[in-house]
Amino acid sequence: MFSSLIVWMDFVGTVAFAISGAMVAARKNMDIFGVNMLAVLTATGGGMIRDIIIGRTPPVMFLNPSYVLIAVLTANILFLVLYSRKSLPLSQRVGEQLLFWFDTLGLAAFTVDGVFAGVQAQHGDKLFLIAFLGVMTGVGGGALRDIFADEMPQIFVKHVYAVASVAGAVVTGLFWRITAEENIAVAAGALTVIALRYEAVRHHWNLPRLR
Amino acid sequence: MFSSLIVWMDFVGTVAFAISGAMVAARKNMDIFGVNMLAVLTATGGGMIRDIIIGRTPPVMFLNPSYVLIAVLTANILFLVLYSRKSLPLSQRVGEQLLFWFDTLGLAAFTVDGVFAGVQAQHGDKLFLIAFLGVMTGVGGGALRDIFADEMPQIFVKHVYAVASVAGAVVTGLFWRITAEENIAVAAGALTVIALRYEAVRHHWNLPRLR
């Protein structure tokens, strides 16, 4: 049950990350081609970095193009809607809520995915490595998006985002090592990400900074 | 005949990409060392990313330093000319025309090269992968150049550039799979890139954007 849940969360995450890439590209006044490229980069970049780090070459995004196709479809539908109506067929508040939930589910799915990519590559006994892989898969696409859009990566500012991914990755790795039950580890890790993101936004959590 | 043509196009592309890297570095007020580093990065970065993606490590640029040497020579000759004369020994119009043709031949050569690097790595049956490798080899160096110069990558703006590379890569891959004739695939792919770039500039083609 949970592994099919993860497939659905991956789908939702790919759509959400493609939307966030396309939105940044539109804000930067890129044309439809740039919108597609940034959507694909945001949706697949984290997994690509992860695969290069564990030596799984070519990365899975090149062998199974379905995630690239989902990102391209998403970017073009969004572009067409914005191009023809000049606005989304949703109130802004509902749109932001939807994007928050898509993005949060995507972060949870990609973080958990990254941990299990490490487990499948026979690194299940290296908690530090697999947690890092989870975080890179979760936040890497967004970091590449911002670097290519010539902005400071939001993961350094939107702090609870990366913290939620770190916590979820560690929880996933720990539960996997203790229970050896994939379903339990997936559920615990994903719920950690979701709960932290939800609570952080609801309570306006902030980490200290110097100035 | 065609494979020696490709070697010449690679040479021309390396020179063109080194020039574009050196020009950006000079505009950013880097010193002669920065000019050299950005020229090398622009000329060899796309192939380096491609090799890492297909797991060909160390990348060929480290094993055969001739392309780095060509880039360094180009950058220093350009630097010396600009430093001593404060201008190029060409009218600006001729200079821009030359750079356009160098850059276009380079894009064509690098795109086709990338596709065949995938074929040589036994991925000839994966059209999606080899087309992606062609595009990355063609536009990756320029993207790295802009990221290191702290600018938004021109490939997201100068759209017909990346579109020409995508079309050329797909044509190369398709002709290779259909005819299994390297010469035909190389010629068809390279001509696609060149024709698209030439027509796009001549007719001021533009892709839609939101604002």
Next chain:
Amino acid sequence: MFSSLIVWMDFVGTVAFAISGAMVAARKNMDIFGVNMLAVLTATGGGMIRDIIIGRTPPVMFLNPSYVLIAVLTANILFLVLYSRKSLPLSQRVGEQLLFWFDTLGLAAFTVDGVFAGVQAQHGDKLFLIAFLGVMTGVGGGALRDIFADEMPQIFVKHVYAVASVAGAVVTGLFWRITAEENIAVAAGALTVIALRYEAVRHHWNLPRLR
């Protein structure tokens, strides 16, 4: 004796590079989490790129977390001191001197390390490759730091920095190939980096630039 010296220099370099990452993050108004992430990226990023280039996956920073731990400890101590006192418990002049020496020892250690990582991966006979690996290990972390902080990499501007790394890497590689004595090669390469940096700062050396 020298290999234990290198371990100490690596330690010093990790601390110095973590400090420089944390300082840039603080200047960019990142919170404590961003400060940690940028410190880790600066301290370990060069070695990560090097390992990916020679196909040593997963990179050693993921298998031996001690350098990540040193970087995290350094970043948090610095953050706490700055947070509680709003100033360092040193005069600014002494602080800058200390940072210069830390940074220079770190550059020397990482450059020499990179060369020997190439030697260990059976590439000792390829001088061009191992010199490149040394430079990437030495300056790669700082380049990633600046790219993630949305600034132009200092290695393109602070020129004697990268030049010192290139010279040190070539000297290390040459001495290794001529003498086959690791201690001699390490000492010669590290001293080259340190001497060049010291002399360049003392005499305000500058390379030519166009404007």
